Amino acid sequence: MRDTTPHKFSIEALNRASASQAVAILDRIVERSVWLAQRAAAARPFGDVADLADWLEAEVRNLPHDEAVQLLCAHPELSPPDPAAMTQASQLEQGRLQLLEADTALSTQLADLNRQYQRTHGYPFVIALHAQSSINSVIEDFNKRLKADADEELSRSLGEVVSVMRARLTKLSGIALTEAEL
Secondary structure, three states: OOOOOOOOOOHHHHHHOOHHHHHHHHHOOOOOOHHHHHHHHHOOOOOOHHHHHHHHHHHHHOOOHHHHHHHHHOOOOOOOOOHHHOOHHHHHHHHOOOOOOOOHHHHHHHHHHHHHHHHHHOOOOOOOHHHOOOHHHHHHHHHHHHOOOHHHHHHHHHHHHHHHHHHHHHHHHOOOOOHHHO
16 A cells, blocks of 8 residues: 655644644544544643654553553554555555465464454554564564563553554654654
8 A cells, every 4th residue: 555644744733733633633643542632632732753752652651451451442453354444554554564465374363363362461462563574573472472461461562552653753754763762
């Protein structure tokens, strides 16, 4: 899928936007979590992209359990049966590793892993695909995280969401966040 996302994101535009416009701007970053976009819009102004990224990270890492699970459930599983139902950003992220058109064996393996993970942890497996070099590394991580302690895995999953949001902010703004910020 070709990336048609407009790259006209700026903190200045976000800070000047009306509340509803700000939510729409942030929607491209927070994966179907309007409530989180609304909180970020209410927390404006942000000094720069890193300031917004830091605010999002702090908010996500401090969510109560039920909201953390709600946030994670807004993310798609890997190689879902209907890839077109995903956001454009998720389609691009999964498409990079050919997860949208996985062969039958890989698709079956991922469907099984998705079911096991959902049954074990109660939300979809979330991984920052931008940080993965291959589907093999994703599957290796999937298998390790299936065995993780519930609290440890919740924290790890939220960290993956933060990484995805930071990567999306970098892509949309054209401003690279330093390694310390990633």
